[in-house]
Structure formats: structure tokens, C-alpha cells
Amino acid sequence: MRLKRTLLTTGLMTALAATAAFAQETAPAVEAAPEAAEAAIDVNFYVFNTLLFFLGGILVMWMAAGFTMLEAGLVRSKNVSMQCLKNISLYSLGVLMYWVIGYNLMYTGVDGGWFGSLGLMSFPDPASDTGDYSLATDFFYQSMFCATAASIVSGTVAERVRIWPFLLFVAILCGVFYPITGSWQWGGGWLSEAGFSDxxxxxxxxxxxxxxxxTGALIIGARRGRYxxxxxxxxxxxxSIPLATLGAFILWFGWFGFNxxxxxxxxxxxxxxxxxxxxxxxxxxAAAGVLVSxxxxxxxxxxxDVTMALNGALGGLVAITAEPLTPTFLSAAVIGGIGAALVVFTVPLLDKLKIDDVVGAIPVHLVAGIWGTLAVPFTNPDTNFGSQITGIVAVGAFTVVATGIAWFVIxxxxGLRPTEEEEALGLDRSEVGVEAYPEFSSTRI
Known part of the structure; x- marks a missing residue:
């Protein structure tokens, strides 16, 4: 089974591998001249790996625009500016929190345990950054994933949460909760030892x-008047359906870097x-997900319903993300199609339970994500259902408890919600002060 970090190890440079493997706070300097250091590594391997991180990170960063457009199109006109503000601010805050504490907590010194070390992420001098890849581009790529996790929350709790309480939650999620569970597998923690694969x-x-x-939807509650x-x-x-469609296409495009x-x-x-x-x-x-939905x-x-087709594509993308390498094309289509089907059936179920998910993020990212993780052993013989179920339950239990406490304390x-009057007026006016559609929003509910 493959760890997200250890896939890069080639055995070509055992003397230098410790320099960048787990983002040590003070990487050892290379005493030899730059020419000698370059000769000690496989330059092509280093360059191409670094290029992959760089281009992949750019594509995943572009997904932030996709989330923004998708959410802006699926909320009401009076809340569009708020969603745009939430997405650019959560991205910025998430990246900084991942630098301040998240990266080292996720990757440094986990060693089969439950989390890494505390402290700022630091980068070695370029002359001594001579592992299998550039540490800086690795951090860039991994930080984009952290911001993606926060973007998922934004769409679900849209239209009834204030900006600063929401960003406080984002800071905790990106700085602490996401890195801890990530360390269990990608950082070489206990789940990786147990055979879990994602x-x-x-x-x-x-x-x-x-x-x-x-947890946010349950604790904050539904939009007033929804039920x-x-x-x-x-x-x-x-x-705006066109905006939502554009956002879905951007996410689809960015997923090529994500996976x-x-x-x-x-x-x-x-x-x-x-x-x-x-x-x-x-x-x-993703294509199968659209057609099945x-x-x-x-x-x-x-x-x-065009919005269901959009979420069908996203459900297919989430489902294949746990194992996109080993399936045949037919298997990939089946996995994506089932992910989309689960989205179609889960959306009305949430409404029956009076769980208000504005953009359908819970069916897409949670339900399809669970399915995709369970499906891994069908195509990857190096995995097993016991380990996959263990990972799903462990990550789910920790995240529910931790985020539930965070939401409750905040x-x-x-406080989390605006007043009833502010919510009726729209968060563009009450929280942002800039209306996305000033000629229409005053007459829209």
C-alpha cells in the first residue's frame, strides 16, 4: 500500500533522503559544493517530481474558484457576495494556518503515531533542498488540499452563518483537525500501519x-423558512445556474491535478x-456520474434537474478519488456512477431529516467519499475492507466529535448566526456591505 509521502522514495539517495522526507524544521545543510550536491541526486527525477507538485498545486488552487462559482450560483442573490468573501478568505486563512501549524502536525515525526510535531513550517536553502522533490512545492500542493476541506463546509452552511465565527472554525479545522487525521495515513501514522488506503x-x-x-448544519440549524x-x-x-455550471466545470478541471x-x-x-x-x-x-444522475x-x-447533474459529476469525482489508479475504465465508470446515484438518493433524505445543505456538499463529499473509500479493495488487491472500514470510522468519529465541540464552543x-432580520435582509447587506446584484437583491427573498 502506498503512503502519500513515501511513494516518492527511490532508494537512489539514502544519505540525503532525510533532508526533505518529513519536512524537518531545520534541514541539514549540504556541506559539499552545489555541483557535488547536484551530482548526488537524480536531477531529472527531482525536476519532474517538483514540476508535478507545482502544476498539480495550481490546478487544485483553481478549484477554489470552482467552489466559489458553484456556491455563488446555488445561493440566493442576497447572499452571493458573502459566499465570494467566504471562499477567498477561507482559502487564505487555510493556507496560512497550514503553514503555522498544520504541515508539521501532519508530516513531521508522526512515525506510526497519532500526530506530528508543533511549529512553523520552514524551508531549506535551495542549495540544500536535494531530496526527491522541492519541499516548497510539496508544501504548496498539500496546502491546497487543506483549503479544499474547508471549502466543502462553506457551501453547506451558506446563508445563515456570520463571517468571523465561520473563519474561526476554518482556522481550527485547517490548523488542527484536518492535519491530525491526515497524519494517520499520509504522514505515516497508525492508519497507514493498519493498511488503510486513500x-x-x-x-x-x-x-x-x-x-x-x-456537524455545522446540525448545530447552526436550517435557513429560516426552509422547512x-x-x-x-x-x-x-x-x-445563477450558469455560474453553478461554470463552477462544476472548474472543479472537474482542477480534479485532474487533485488526483x-x-x-x-x-x-x-x-x-x-x-x-x-x-x-x-x-x-x-465524472462523466458516468453526470449520466447516471x-x-x-x-x-x-x-x-x-441540472443542479443534480452537476452534483452527479462531483459525486463521481469524489468516489474515484480514493483509488483512481488501479480501476479499469469500466470500473471507474461504475464507481463514479454509484457515487452519483448515492448523491441523488441522499439529497431528499437530508430534507426529510431537515438537515439544510444549500449546495449538496454532504451527499457529494461525505456519502460519495465513504463509498469511494469502501470501493478501493474491489480494484486494489493490496487493500482489504477491514482496514478501509477502520479508516472511515476512525476519521469520521474524530471529526464529528472535534468539529462538533468547535461549533458548540464558537x-x-x-454566536454563529445572524439575527432573523439580518438573515431575511441577506448577508450581502448585513455582513459584507456590498451586494452582488444590487438591482435585484432588494426584491428577492
Whole structure:
């Protein structure tokens, strides 16, 4: 089974591997001249691996724009500016918190345990950064995943949470909770020792965000007026289907970096071929997700809801993320299609339970993420269902308890929701002061 970190080890430079392997706070300097240091490593391997991290990180960073557009399109006009502000601020805060505490907590000195060390992430001098890849680009790539987990929460609790309490939660999630569970597998912690496998984060990224979104939705409560006294679900249409569609396409595009660069190596022919296979399987799962969701909507409701098709694509993407390398194209399509089907069935279930998820992030990221993680042993013979279930339950239990406590404390100390009047007016006015659609929002509910 492959750890997200140890996939890069080639055995070519045992004397220098400790320099960057687990992001030591003070990397040992290379005493020899730069020419000697360069001769001691495989330059092509270093360069191509670093390039993969760099390009993959850019693609995953672009997913922040996808989340923003998706959420902006699915919330009502009076809350669009708020969603834009939340997404750019959560991305910025998440990256900084990952630097301040998250990266070392996730990767430094885990050694089969429960978490790493505390302290600022530090970067070696370029002349001494001579492992299998540039440590700086590795940090850049990993920090994009951390920000993605926070973006998932934003869409679920949209339209009824104030900006500063929400960002306080993001700081805790990105600085502490996400790195701890990530260290259990990708940092070489106890789950990796137990045989758990999660190639690019169906559980470690997506279900973590999904569990945090679920606890938030339960503790904050539904939007006012969403559920009638008679149990009726009141429709609250989003502001722009074109924006939401653009956001889904951007996320789909960025996922090629999310999954493809999680191979974590590009310096050999085998690695390059693996990246290509991962990208094709990722695309196949998403495409199958769209078509399965459309067929199910036609059969069940006699109409095809475009938002469900968008979430079908995302459900397929989340499902294949746990293992996009070993499936055949047909298997990838089946995994993605089942992920989308679960989304279609979970959305109305949440409404029956009066759990208000504005953008459908819980079905997409939590439910499809669990399915994708469970599906890994079907195509990867080096894994087993016992280890996968252990990982799902452990990560879920920790995240539910930890994020539940965080939401409760923030609610008790500074409050989470705007007033009823502010919520009715729209958070663009009450929280941001800039309306996305000033000519329309004053007349929209």
C-alpha cells in the first residue's frame, strides 16, 4: 500500500533522503559544493517530481474558484457576495494556518503515531533542498488540499452563518483537525500501519469536510423558512445556474491535478503512465456520474434537474478519488456512477431529516467519499475492507466529535448566526456591505 509521502522514495539517495522526507524544521545543510550536491541526486527525477507538485498545486488552487462559482450560483442573490468573501478568505486563512501549524502536525515525526510535531513550517536553502522533490512545492500542493476541506463546509452552511465565527472554525479545522487525521495515513501514522488506503483523499479530504459540514448544519440549524410546520420543503432557488455550471466545470478541471498529481512522482516512465491512467479514470468517473444522475432524475421525477447533474459529476469525482489508479475504465465508470446515484438518493433524505445543505456538499463529499473509500479493495488487491472500514470510522468519529465541540464552543462564546432580520435582509447587506446584484437583491427573498 502506498503512503502519500513515501511513494516518492527511490532508494537512489539514502544519505540525503532525510533532508526533505518529513519536512524537518531545520534541514541539514549540504556541506559539499552545489555541483557535488547536484551530482548526488537524480536531477531529472527531482525536476519532474517538483514540476508535478507545482502544476498539480495550481490546478487544485483553481478549484477554489470552482467552489466559489458553484456556491455563488446555488445561493440566493442576497447572499452571493458573502459566499465570494467566504471562499477567498477561507482559502487564505487555510493556507496560512497550514503553514503555522498544520504541515508539521501532519508530516513531521508522526512515525506510526497519532500526530506530528508543533511549529512553523520552514524551508531549506535551495542549495540544500536535494531530496526527491522541492519541499516548497510539496508544501504548496498539500496546502491546497487543506483549503479544499474547508471549502466543502462553506457551501453547506451558506446563508445563515456570520463571517468571523465561520473563519474561526476554518482556522481550527485547517490548523488542527484536518492535519491530525491526515497524519494517520499520509504522514505515516497508525492508519497507514493498519493498511488503510486513500490515494488522493476521498476520506482524508472530502469526508473530513463532509463530516465538518454535517456537524455545522446540525448545530447552526436550517435557513429560516426552509422547512414548513407541516414538514413541507420550501424551495429556495439559487441565483445563477450558469455560474453553478461554470463552477462544476472548474472543479472537474482542477480534479485532474487533485488526483493526477497525487501519484507524487513523474520521474520515471511508469510514474508518467500512472498519472495518465489516473487522469483518464478521474474523467471517466465524472462523466458516468453526470449520466447516471440524469437517468435517475428522469426515472424518479420525470424531469432532469441540472443542479443534480452537476452534483452527479462531483459525486463521481469524489468516489474515484480514493483509488483512481488501479480501476479499469469500466470500473471507474461504475464507481463514479454509484457515487452519483448515492448523491441523488441522499439529497431528499437530508430534507426529510431537515438537515439544510444549500449546495449538496454532504451527499457529494461525505456519502460519495465513504463509498469511494469502501470501493478501493474491489480494484486494489493490496487493500482489504477491514482496514478501509477502520479508516472511515476512525476519521469520521474524530471529526464529528472535534468539529462538533468547535461549533458548540464558537456558538456559545460569540454566536454563529445572524439575527432573523439580518438573515431575511441577506448577508450581502448585513455582513459584507456590498451586494452582488444590487438591482435585484432588494426584491428577492
Amino acid at each position: 490515494f488522493a483523499g476521498s476520506t482524508l479530504v472530502h469526508s473530513v469536510g463532509g463530516w465538518a459540514a454535517l 414548513g410546520a407541516d414538514g413541507r420543503v420550501v424551495a429556495m432557488p439559487g441565483s 493526477g498529481a497525487s501519484q507524487l512522482a513523474l520521474g520515471t516512465l511508469e510514474d508518467a503512465a500512472s498519472v495518465g491512467r489516473v487522469v483518464v479514470n478521474t474523467n471517466t468517473a 440524469m437517468v435517475l432524475m428522469q426515472v424518479l421525477y420525470k424531469k432532469v 456558538k456559545a462564546v460569540i
